[in-house]
Structure formats: C-alpha cells, structure tokens
Amino acid sequence: MARTALPGRLTWRVATLSSLHDETATARSLVFDVPGWPGHLAGQHVDVRLTAEDGYSAQRSYSLASATDGDRVELTVQKVPDGEVSPYLGDVLKPGDQVELRGPVGGWFVWRPTDTAPVLLVAGGSGIVPLMAMIRARRAASSRVPFRLIYSARTPDDVLYAAELRRLEGGLDVSYVFTRAGGQRRRIGVADVNTHGWPADFQPDCFVCGPTGFVETVADILVALGHEPRKVKTERFGPTGG
Amino acid sequence: MLSAGPTPRIPLESWQFAITTEAGQQHHWSWLELLALPSQTPTVDLHCVTKWSKLSTSWRGVSLDVLLEEVETAADFALAHSYGGYTTNLPLEDLLDGQAWIVYEYDGAPLPPEHGGPARLLVPHLYLWKSAKWVRGIQLLLEDEPGFWETAGYHDYGDPWREQRYQGD
Amino acid sequence: MTYVDGNALAGPLREIFAVDLTAASGQCVACGQTGPVAALRVYTSAPGLVARCPGCDEVVLRLVRGPSGAWLDLRGCVSLQIPL
Numbered sequence: 001m002a003r004t005a006l007p008g009r010l011t012w013r014v015a016t017l018s019s020l021h022d023e024t025a026t027a028r029s030l031v032f033d034v035p036g037w038p039g040h041l042a043g044q045h046v047d048v049r050l051t052a053e054d055g056y057s058a059q060r061s062y063s064l065a066s067a068t069d070g071d072r073v074e075l076t077v078q079k080v081p082d083g084e085v086s087p088y089l090g091d092v093l094k095p096g097d098q099v100e101l102r103g104p105v106g107g108w109f110v111w112r113p114t115d116t117a118p119v120l121l122v123a124g125g126s127g128i129v130p131l132m133a134m135i136r137a138r139r140a141a142s143s144r145v146p147f148r149l150i151y152s153a154r155t156p157d158d159v160l161y162a163a164e165l166r167r168l169e170g171g172l173d174v175s176y177v178f179t180r181a182g183g184q185r186r187r188i189g190v191a192d193v194n195t196h197g198w199p200a201d202f203q204p205d206c207f208v209c210g211p212t213g214f215v216e217t218v219a220d221i222l223v224a225l226g227h228e229p230r231k232v233k234t235e236r237f238g239p240t241g242g
Numbered sequence: 243m244l245s246a247g248p249t250p251r252i253p254l255e256s257w258q259f260a261i262t263t264e265a266g267q268q269h270h271w272s273w274l275e276l277l278a279l280p281s282q283t284p285t286v287d288l289h290c291v292t293k294w295s296k297l298s299t300s301w302r303g304v305s306l307d308v309l310l311e312e313v314e315t316a317a318d319f320a321l322a323h324s325y326g327g328y329t330t331n332l333p334l335e336d337l338l339d340g341q342a343w344i345v346y347e348y349d350g351a352p353l354p355p356e357h358g359g360p361a362r363l364l365v366p367h368l369y370l371w372k373s374a375k376w377v378r379g380i381q382l383l384l385e386d387e388p389g390f391w392e393t394a395g396y397h398d399y400g401d402p403w404r405e406q407r408y409q410g411d
Numbered sequence: 412m413t414y415v416d417g418n419a420l421a422g423p424l425r426e427i428f429a430v431d432l433t434a435a436s437g438q439c440v441a442c443g444q445t446g447p448v449a450a451l452r453v454y455t456s457a458p459g460l461v462a463r464c465p466g467c468d469e470v471v472l473r474l475v476r477g478p479s480g481a482w483l484d485l486r487g488c489v490s491l492q493i494p495l
Contacts, residue, residue, distance in 0.1 A: 105421035107431035108449030395475040395482030
C-alpha cells in the first residue's frame with residue numbers, strides 16, 4: 001500500500017550509488033542519486049539504513065560531505081570495521097546498488113551562505129567531513145566570508161580531500177596538525193589554535209568536529225582564548241547504532 | 243554494555259546499600275557488612291532488550307532472600323535505586339526465592355564500574371534493564387511505581403520469554 | 412560510557428516533528444542552564460536515547476522508539492524555544 005509522505009516530516013528515500021572513489025587507504029567517498037532530494041545545508045547529516053532479506057536492519061548517521069547539488073548526495077565513510085553499516089558502505093556497495101537514506105537533519109551545526117561572520121573550522125580525523133561540506137558550500141555560493149581550517153590528522157597520508165584542499169582558494173587558509181608524523185606523537189594545542197585560528201575579537205563562528213576527546217580539548221582552548229561558548233559549535237562523532 | 247549516563251564512581255568507604263520499607267524503616271549495609279554476609283555464585287543467562295543474550299555468566303553476591311530476611315513488610319512492589327539516579331521497578335516476589343542477588347564479582351574478579359560495580363542488582367529472569375547497575379537501595383512499596391525506562395515506554399515487567407519489551411507487548 | 416552531541420537527536424526527532432528541534436534552545440529543570448538541544452550530551456548505548464544537561468548531567472530528554480511508536484519525555488526541560 002502506498003503511503004503518502006507527510007510534508008515536512010522525515011521519511012526514508014531510496015538512494016542509488018552512482019559513483020565512488022577512495023580518499024585514503026581507509027576512507028571512501030560515495031556519491032548517491034536521491035530522486036526528490038530537498039537540498040541541504042553544509043553540516044547537516046543523514047541516516048542510512050540497510051535492510052537484509054530477512055528484514056533485519058541496521059542504521060547509522062553520516063555527515064553530508066557535499067554542498068547541496070540537485071539530487072546528488074555525497075558521503076565519506078571510514079572503511080574501518082566499526083559496526084555494521086560502515087564496512088558495508090566502505091567495501092561492499094557497488095555503483096547501481098541501493099540503500100535507504102533519510103534527511104537532511106540537524107539545524108545547529110550548520111553553515112549558511114548568508115552567514116557573514118568569519119569562520120574557523122577545526123577538524124580531528126574524519127571530523128573533516130561536515131567541515132568540507134562548509135568549504136564546498138562557500139565555494140558553490142561564491143561567498144567571500146573568510147574561512148580558516150585547522151585539520152588534525154595522524155599523518156599526511158590520512159588527510160581526506162587532500163588534492164582539493166591543496167588547491168589555492170581565495171579567503172580559505174588551511175593548516176595541518178599531524179599527530180603521528182615522523183615518529184613523533186603530538187596533539188593539537190593552544191598554540192595551534194591561537195596561531196591558525198581567528199582572534200576572539202573577530203567573533204568568528206567556530207565549528208569543531210572530531211572524536212569526543214579532540215572536540216573537548218579544542219572547545220576548551222577556544223573558550224580559554226576568549227571565544228563565546230555559544231559561538232563554538234561542536235559535533236562529536238561516536239557510534240549511533242551500527 | 244548499556245548505559246544511560248556517565249558511569250558513577252563510588253568509593254567503597256562511602257558505598258552503602260539500603261532497603262527502605264513502606265513504613266519508612268531503613269536497613270542498611272556498608273561495603274564490608276555486605277561482604278560479610280553469606281554469598282552465592284550464580285551462573286545465569288542474561289537477556290538484553292536490544293536483542294542479544296549472554297549465556298552462562300558467573301557472578302558472586304548476596305541473595306536478596308538474605309537481605310530481606312529481617313525486613314518486615316507488606317509491600318508487593320519494589321523500586322531499585324542506583325547511584326547516578328537510575329531506577330527500575332519490579333514485583334517484590336521476583337526478588338525472592340533465589341531469583342535475585344546483589345552481586346559484586348563477575349567472572350571471579352571485582353565487578354568493574356562499567357559493568358555496574360561496585361555492586362549491581364542481578365535479576366536474570368527479567369530483561370537486563372531490571373538488573374540495575376550501581377545499585378544503592380531498594381524501596382519497598384504498596385503500589386507499583388514505574389522506573390526510568392518503564393516511564394518511557396518500556397514494559398512494566400519485562401519477561402524475555404514473552405518478549406515484553408514495550409508497553410502493550 | 413561515552414556520549415555524542417545533541418546533534419545526534421536530529422534524525423530521531425525529525426521522525427516525529429516537522430521542524431528541526433536540535434537548534435531549539437531549552438532550559439534544564441535541574442540547574443537552570445540554557446542552551447541548544449544540539450549541545451546536550453546524548454547517551455545512545457541504552458534501550459533509548461538519553462540526553463543530559465552538559466552543566467549538571469541531569470536527564471533533559473528521553474526518546475524511546477518502539478516498533479509501532481515513540482515515547483518522548485521532556486520533563487527535564489523547562490520549555491523549548493524553537494526557531495521558526
């Protein structure tokens with residue numbers, strides 16, 4: 001029986017994988033075609049649901065990696081064997097295969113092209129994904145809002161979207177913190193954020209995304225540097241059901 | 243391992259377990275007093291409401307029959323309270339006759355905080371959310387009073403064999 | 412046990428409500444702290460979703476999704492101010 005979708009309420013849509021490419025040895029970007037996709041804001045996420053033939057289903061939330069672009073939706077997934085959904089998306093799914101997807105969701109951790117404050121993005125590992133969507137949305141809108149990105153990754157080989165981030169882009173400054181490069185272990189610190197971020201006086205919108213410990217460290221540093229807590233938006237990623 | 247909040251860390255010196263009757267009378271045990279009571283080593287199957295089961299888990303603890311022996315009550319219901327604020331309700335008869343324990347060892351080792359230590363309630367014949375982690379007391383009641391999950395859609399009794407997960411199941 | 416941000420409530424709440432509630436601002440009943448739903452601490456490894464106040468760790472919101480319905484408890488929240 002056909003059910004009519006209630007306007008505004010969230011429903012599952014069929015998404016067909018149209019292409020995929022490896023970002024690093026452990027991460028892959030997937031581009032889906034989602035007919036009727038209503039568009040999204042940078043920073044929003046989607047829930048992906050897989051259902052086996054016996055009816056068992058597993059679900060997980062992913063940040064959107066792309067700026068809104070018609071029916072095209074891009075995700076970047078880690079291939080690490082974490083839960084049930086990511087290994088399937090990372091290793092098994094082929095172009096033409098279908099999954100269910102619902103969204104976009106989230107209205108807090110988002111950047112809108114109409115926003116005018118300078119932006120500081122701080123990414124830990126695959127926390128770059130929703131921040132990359134913001135960089136792409138800025139570019140798509142030809143926005144002149146100045147962006148700074150501080151990207152903490154284990155080594156240069158772990159950097160997602162490396163080629164795209166190397167390309168010079170007016171108004172976007174990118175700096176890196178490598179935590180395992182050259183046999184050294186280090187963590188992002190006050191000096192990194194102070195040197196490569198914005199002064200608190202500029203009242204930038206700060207977006208921090210990464211593992212819980214990383215997000216807490218960076219958010220504490222930003223507040224200690226004088227940024228207003230409400231201007232520091234965070235997204236900790238953790239398992240949300242497979 | 244399921245948890246609805248931060249893991250409470252309770253120093254053993256200040257840990258206490260209390261049974262409070264419907265008349266307000268309180269019986270309590272310190273950590274050392276609990277350890278001094280006769281213990282049992284039940285080996286039981288666990289059933290979680292999120293559809294996994296773990297078979298033949300071994301525990302050490304004190305039977306609720308021992309703890310309730312001296313307690314005078316006309317109550318039919320019990321509400322378990324935990325450090326951290328969690329609660330869960332069950333009929334008092336489900337705590338009696340060798341069906342429930344306050345356990346403090348798992349697999350021969352002290353119960354770690356993430357598994358509910360220093361001590362948790364163990365009621366293996368009901369879904370695992372009834373086996374309150376970090377238990378600090380049992381309140382005896384004349385009327386049933388739903389606990390943390392029971393006030394948010396979960397079944398009042400929670401019998402895994404009848405798949406009583408949600409209200410109405 | 413670790414937690415995620417209130418952002419993780421976006422999907423489960425949009426299944427119920429027609430507008431995004433993670434950008435809504437609420438006040439904690441227990442300590443009075445005000446902030447966005449997106450900044451709550453959400454514990455997902457539980458029979459339901461439990462969102463706690465980042466200031467005092469008290470429960471602000473609980474959401475249980477059963478096969479044929481959902482239970483939403485907002486008793487830890489004084490009110491929600493929802494941007495429309």
